[in-house]
Amino acid sequence: MKIGITGISAFVGYHLAKELVKKGEEVIGFSRSKGEIEKELNSSRFQFVSGDITDFHCLEDALKDTSLIYHLSAVSSERLCKGDVRRSFKVNVEGTINVLELARRNRIKVIYASSGAVYPPSSKAHCEEEAGFCGGFYAISKLTAEKYCELYHRNFDTPFVILRFSRIYGQGMKRNPIYDLFKAIKEKEEVKFYESLDSCYDFIYVKDVVKALLLAQGRDWENQIVNISSGKGILLKELVQEVEQIIGERLSVRVLEHKKSTDVLDNRKAESLGWRPEYSLKEGLKEMIGKQ
Structure with a gap:
């Protein structure tokens, strides 16, 4: 299977690509900068393509032949989103729409990396149904992107999985x-x-995150929103x-x-899925x- 990963140069993308290549999958990594990833992976089954998630045609050229896209690309903190609100919207929301539009046109499944930031403050562990506007630029961009995943599925039957991660280390x-x-x-x-x-x-180790990303390929996970946390x-x-x-x-x-x-984050739904x-x-x- 040919698999695309956006945001490949970030640390979760690297760990995921490494595991996929080890399993014999063909991986295309898409990111603005490659860092040391090509040297680290050093495999004929891995290809890096430099590009911006906000450029649809560049994204399409890179990933149109994949059957699955892990969408990890994001401006990934409140501080960074607040520092450049327009850029964070373009990357986190418009970038996700680009991935979904590519998926719609080519019948590609999308596994979207979201965040526990979409939940309002609470002293209790959050269940998946509790997401809502909670006042942050990062949170609203991730929640909006999630809604587009659901809209594309409802209107175009584009398959998705949304994984909301706690704090990954x-x-x-x-x-x-x-x-x-x-x-x-x-x-x-x-x-x-x-x-x-x-x-x-709530901290979750990156190897457990990769395990969840791999399991999310399964049919039972399709069109689900799932917390991944300790x-x-x-x-x-x-x-x-x-x-x-x-x-x-x-x-x-x-x-x-x-x-x-x-x-x-409450992880009982993920546990029920294996x-x-x-x-x-x-x-x-x-x-x-x-x-x-």
Whole structure:
């Protein structure tokens, strides 16, 4: 099977492509920049195409012969979306419409990477039915893109899967509190957090994310919206203690902003479809530290 991946140069795209190639699939990666991915994969079954997700004809030329597209391309944080609202809309919404239009014309299935950001604030774990406008530029762009997936299916019978991820961590990540921790450890500096140590987050290891992306090819997942998460929250102060225990040393922590939030996703629907996380947070952190 020939599979397309948009946003291939980001860390989830790389891990996904690596696993697909290992399974013998032919993969076409589409992104504005390739970074080190061609050198890292180094396989005749992988092809990189440079292009912008907002350019439909470029996207079409690259991926029209695929039978499945993993749409991972995005401006992927509130800070970046707020910093350039027009660009984030073009990438996250218009870019998704480009992928869906390509899929409609060529009978391609789309697996869309969404986010737990689409849920309003709550102290409880979010179920899939609870998504709604919650005031952020990133959140509304992802939720709008989801609605277009549903509209294309309803009007043109374009098959889709929407996976809403909690906070993904792993080799190659560029943001989130675990990234802040590992960056500080590597550079032997104090840890800087931009939220209260009483904030509670749901972290999911990238290998479990890839497993979900692969399972989402199955018929049972088609036209479904599914949370992919650990289903468990951990306070940032507990996360720091967990890492300290693993590395055997105390960390100096400075909180730059004292806003407190809770972000946990219910994963029971994913479990009913045959997916469950294989890595506990401690196991994922240990594997990452072993590769430092």
